Amino acid sequence: MARIKLILKYDGTEFAGWQRQRETAETLPTIQAALEGCLSQIFEQTIKAVASGRTDAGVHAEAQVVHFDAPRDLDNIRLVRALNAMLPNSISVTHAYVAPDDFHALFSATGKTYRYVIYNSAIRDPLQIRYATWVQKPLDLAKLEPLAKVLIGEHDFKSFQTSGTEVKSTIRTVEKAHWSRLHEPLIEFRITGSGFLKQMVRNIVGTMLYLHQNGGGPSHMTAILQARDRTKAKMTAPPQGLHLHAVYYPPELDKACREL
Amino acid sequence: MARIKLILKYDGTEFAGWQRQRETAETLPTIQAALEGCLSQIFEQTIKAVASGRTDAGVHAEAQVVHFDAPRDLDNIRLVRALNAMLPNSISVTHAYVAPDDFHALFSATGKTYRYVIYNSAIRDPLQIRYATWVQKPLDLAKLEPLAKVLIGEHDFKSFQTSGTEVKSTIRTVEKAHWSRLHEPLIEFRITGSGFLKQMVRNIVGTMLYLHQNGGGPSHMTAILQARDRTKAKMTAPPQGLHLHAVYYPPELDKACREL
Numbered sequence: 001m002a003r004i005k006l007i008l009k010y011d012g013t014e015f016a017g018w019q020r021q022r023e024t025a026e027t028l029p030t031i032q033a034a035l036e037g038c039l040s041q042i043f044e045q046t047i048k049a050v051a052s053g054r055t056d057a058g059v060h061a062e063a064q065v066v067h068f069d070a071p072r073d074l075d076n077i078r079l080v081r082a083l084n085a086m087l088p089n090s091i092s093v094t095h096a097y098v099a100p101d102d103f104h105a106l107f108s109a110t111g112k113t114y115r116y117v118i119y120n121s122a123i124r125d126p127l128q129i130r131y132a133t134w135v136q137k138p139l140d141l142a143k144l145e146p147l148a149k150v151l152i153g154e155h156d157f158k159s160f161q162t163s164g165t166e167v168k169s170t171i172r173t174v175e176k177a178h179w180s181r182l183h184e185p186l187i188e189f190r191i192t193g194s195g196f197l198k199q200m201v202r203n204i205v206g207t208m209l210y211l212h213q214n215g216g217g218p219s220h221m222t223a224i225l226q227a228r229d230r231t232k233a234k235m236t237a238p239p240q241g242l243h244l245h246a247v248y249y250p251p252e253l254d255k256a257c258r259e260l
Numbered sequence: 261m262a263r264i265k266l267i268l269k270y271d272g273t274e275f276a277g278w279q280r281q282r283e284t285a286e287t288l289p290t291i292q293a294a295l296e297g298c299l300s301q302i303f304e305q306t307i308k309a310v311a312s313g314r315t316d317a318g319v320h321a322e323a324q325v326v327h328f329d330a331p332r333d334l335d336n337i338r339l340v341r342a343l344n345a346m347l348p349n350s351i352s353v354t355h356a357y358v359a360p361d362d363f364h365a366l367f368s369a370t371g372k373t374y375r376y377v378i379y380n381s382a383i384r385d386p387l388q389i390r391y392a393t394w395v396q397k398p399l400d401l402a403k404l405e406p407l408a409k410v411l412i413g414e415h416d417f418k419s420f421q422t423s424g425t426e427v428k429s430t431i432r433t434v435e436k437a438h439w440s441r442l443h444e445p446l447i448e449f450r451i452t453g454s455g456f457l458k459q460m461v462r463n464i465v466g467t468m469l470y471l472h473q474n475g476g477g478p479s480h481m482t483a484i485l486q487a488r489d490r491t492k493a494k495m496t497a498p499p500q501g502l503h504l505h506a507v508y509y510p511p512e513l514d515k516a517c518r519e520l
Binding site: 009010011060062080084089090091092093094123124125126127129130131 | 269270271320322340344349350351352353354383384385386387389390391
C-alpha cells in the first residue's frame with residue numbers, strides 16, 4: 001500500500017463541485033466521483049479520494065491536491081497517463097507522487113491561495129464568461145485594495161462563512177490579500193491564508209464589490225468583519241470567477257514526496 | 261431603412277459555425293440563426309444578416325463583422341443593449357454602427373487577421389482546451405517561423421483549400437504570418453491576408469505542425485504551396501484554436517460609419 005498525492009486541474013463549470021453526491025439524472029457529476037471512478041477501475045476495487053477541501057459547483061482548480069491509498073504496487077502503472085486517458089477533458093492530473101504515509105491532503109495542508117478573476121467591461125465577453133465574473137460598472141482598484149487589507153491577520157471570519165458546515169473554530173489567518181490588474185479588462189483578487197471557511201472567498205469578494213458600489217470604505221469592511229455575523233456581510237460573488245490556485249504543505253512533507 | 265454594421269464576439273464551441281442551416285434536434289445551433297432570430301424579434305419582421313465570412317463549427321470570433329438592413333428608424337432602440345439581452349451568453353455584440361448604404365460585410369472587406377492558439381504542454385489543460393489546441397510534443401518556434409514566412413506574398417493557395425465551396429480564384433495575398441509565444445505554455449500563429457479560402461488557416465497550421473513533427477523545412481512548405489493540390493497539404497488543425505481576430509475595410513467606409 002502506498003499513499004499517493006495527486007495534483008488536479010479542473011474546469012468546474014459542468015460539475016456540482018468536488019464532493020461526491022448521490023447522482024441522479026437531474027444532478028451534475030462531481031469531480032470526486034469522476035476521479036474515484038477512474039481510480040477504482042485502475043485498481044479494480046473501490047478507492048476513496050480525499051481533497052484539500054471542497055470546491056463549490058462552478059469553481060475551478062489550477063492545483064487541487066488529493067490523496068488516496070493505492071492498494072498495490074504502482075511500478076507497472078503509468079498513473080498520470082492512465083488517469084488522463086480516462087478522465088473527461090474538463091479534469092487533468094498534472095502530477096502524482098508517492099507521499100509519506102502520514103500525508104493527508106486536508107489535515108496536512110498549512111494554507112491555500114485562491115484567485116478571483118473579474119472582467120470589468122461594459123459588454124459581456126463570451127470568451128471570458130466561463131472563467132471570470134462579469135462586472136459592468138468600472139472598478140477602482142485604489143478603492144478595493146484598502147478593503148482587502150482589512151482582512152490581513154488572524155481574525156474570526158464568521159461574518160464571511162456560509163452556514164451549513166460545522167467547524168470547531170471560525171478563526172483563520174489571512175497572510176496576503178491583494179487586488180491587481182491582469183491584461184485589460186481582467187482584474188484579479190488573490191488571497192492566501194491558513195484556511196478558508198465555506199464560501200469565504202466568494203463572500204469576501206461579494207462584500208468588497210458591494211461596498212465599492214455603494215461607497216463603503218475600510219471602516220465598513222472592519223465593522224462587518226468584527227460583527228462575526230453572516231447577516232452583516234453582503235453578496236456572495238458567483239463561482240465562475242474563483243480558482244483554487246495552490247495548496248501548501250510543510251516543507252518536510254513536500255521533500256518526502258517522490259514524483260511518479 | 262438603414263444599413264447597420266455589427267461587431268460580434270463569440271465562443272464557437274457550441275455552435276455549428278456561423279452559417280444558418282436547417283436545424284433539427286440533432287444539429288447544433290448557428291450564430292447566424294441566433295442573431296437573425298433576435299433581430300427579427302426586435303424589428304417584428306424577418307431580418308437577414310450577412311457576415312464577413314463563415315466561421316466553421318467550433319471556431320471563435322473576437323470581432324466578426326456583420327451587416328443587416330434595419331427596416332425602420334433605430335432612434336428608439338438601444339440596439340447593442342437589446343441584442344445582448346436576447347442573445348445567449350456565448351455571443352455578444354460589442355459595437356453597432358449606421359453604415360453607408362454600400363457597406364457590405366463580405367464584399368467590402370479588404371482583409372482579415374486570424375489567430376491560431378496552441379497550448380504546448382505534456383498534459384491536457386482543462387482551463388485552456390476550449391480556446392486553444394493541445395499539442396503535446398514541444399514546438400520550436402525557430403522551426404515554425406520559416407514555414408510561415410513561405411506564405412507571405414501573393415500566391416495560389418489551392419493546396420490549402422478544403423473543397424466544397426466554389427470560388428472564382430484561389431489566389432490570395434498574405435501580408436503577415438508570424439509565430440509568437442504568449443504566456444507559457446501558449447503559442448500563437450497570427451496571419452493577416454486579403455482573404456482566406458475554406459479552412460485555409462486550419463490547413464496551413466495543420467501542415468506546419470506536420471512538417472515540424474516530421475523534420476520538414478521551408479522547401480517542403482514551398483513545394484506544397486506550389487503544387488496547387490489539396491492532397492499535398494497535410495492535416496487540418498482542429499477548430500478550437502482558431503479565432504477570427506479582425507476584419508478590415510477601406511478607411512473611407514470606416515470613417516462613414518456612425519456608432520449607435
